[in-house]
């Protein structure tokens with residue numbers, strides 16, 4: 001195994017999921033020989049890729065990475081634009097909240113369709129190979145006795161020596177599992193008390209959408225919610241997020257009658273659109289949701305983790321894949337900038353990757369938990385809707401001063417941690433504005449905008465008297 005000259009280095013990527021296949025391609029595009037290993041069977045030779053959610057929201061950070069790899073146009077062919085949230089209250093009324101301004105939108109893409117595009121593009125690269133049915137069990141760093149590199153270990157297969165291992169093997173990463181046995185490696189995993197179940201909404205009899213296809217539909221009900229994201233072809237993937245235990249919980253829905261009663265109680269307007277509700281309920285599992293934090297993301301110059309393996313999060317900001325793709329953008333840019341030519345240079349590059357991306361990972365993890373509360377509890381709250389309208393007006397009048405937190409995360413490339421701090425300042429200003437007694441009558445007045453900017457000025461110049469909300473930590477849910 002030789003190191004130093006890119007095309008003589010042989011890197012392993014563990015995981016041919018969304019992040020691993022994109023990263024593998026980006027490494028090959030930079031002159032490295034790459035082998036991607038995945039524990040699954042080749043999805044093109046059997047059923048579609050199994051696993052979690054059927055569709056995903058792709059936004060600006062994800063698009064940037066796809067553009068960098070030359071795949072954006074191909075992915076656009078399977079992407080459906082989603083302009084905003086469509087909230088459904090108990091009485092069946094629907095409210096629309098645009099996600100951004102102008103043409104800003106997120107895109108619904110099929111997980112399996114996107115994964116197929118990525119794996120196929122990766123395999124078409126002459127210096128990249130994808131091997132399925134390879135279950136990694138960990139690694140051994142070989143930097144003594146004349147050996148140099150890192151051995152990738154497999155279940156029921158011989159070990160293979162590589163220069164570097166990139167662990168893109170998801171939330172329950174075997175590569176990270178081995179890293180946890182390194183001295184001073186921090187690791188925490190936290191399950192949400194809520195799980196999720198998917199239900200399919202078929203197309204109508206004319207093959208069209210049963211509900212408007214330009215929105216992510218939400219039926220917020222306090223401690224639980226139903227969501228629906230459209231797929232090309234007139235269908236929707238609906239997801240019920242609810243507690244595992246308690247009065248209104250998965251545990252308490254035991255019979256078909258319980259399922260119907262639950263939907264009649266909370267989502268009566270959806271029943272006519274869910275002809276397969278009972279079948280889907282009985283065949284789809286209740287899946288769990290967890291958050292994983294760890295540090296560092298690299299072991300010297302030899303092993304590094306990326307995507308969910310480094311920062312698994314709850315799905316409520318639609319940023320898990322997007323942030324994993326952003327990891328690929330940043331890592332490939334670091335390689336482009338420093339063109340590492342020795343183990344010392346790789347070590348310094350991977351240390352920098354950890355330093356830059358770890359705070360971003362922590363911030364988006366917390367933001368995702370925060371958005372869970374927002375979607376579940378707040379999106380149906382009249383005060384919240386007024387707040388969003390006021391914010392939209394401030395942003396329209398002062399686009400250089402005010403950007404809603406959702407836009408900072410979804411439609412910008414500023415570090416997630418900066419988006420989080422900016423969002424907290426704006427929330428503090430909005431808390432003051434919303435505290436005025438007559439806000440529900442006055443929210444459209446220009447003086448509200450002026451007051452918000454004055455408060456923002458005071459905050460930015462350090463002369464404010466506003467209580468800053470405490471950062472939400474992962475333990476707050």
Ligand SMILES: Cc1cc2nc3c(=O)[nH]c(=O)nc-3n(C[C@H](O)[C@H](O)[C@H](O)COP(=O)(O)OP(=O)(O)OC[C@H]3O[C@@H](n4cnc5c(N)ncnc54)[C@H](O)[C@@H]3O)c2cc1C
Pocket residue numbers: 014015016017018019020037038039040052053055056057058134135136137168169170171172173174196306307308309315317318319320321322323324
């Ligand atoms: C319900 C839900 C909705 C979501 N919605 C969104 C969304 O709208 N937008 C968004 O950006 N994100 C979303 N996410 C998050 C997104 O799914 C993940 O962030 C993304 O899949 C992470 O990609 P990954 O490649 O890091 O990991 P994964 O997609 O988990 O891929 C890991 C790969 O590694 C392979 N593997 C695992 N272990 C081994 C092993 N030991 N050896 C070899 N191979 C192995 C697996 O087979 C798999 O192919 C959602 C997640 C959930 C659960």
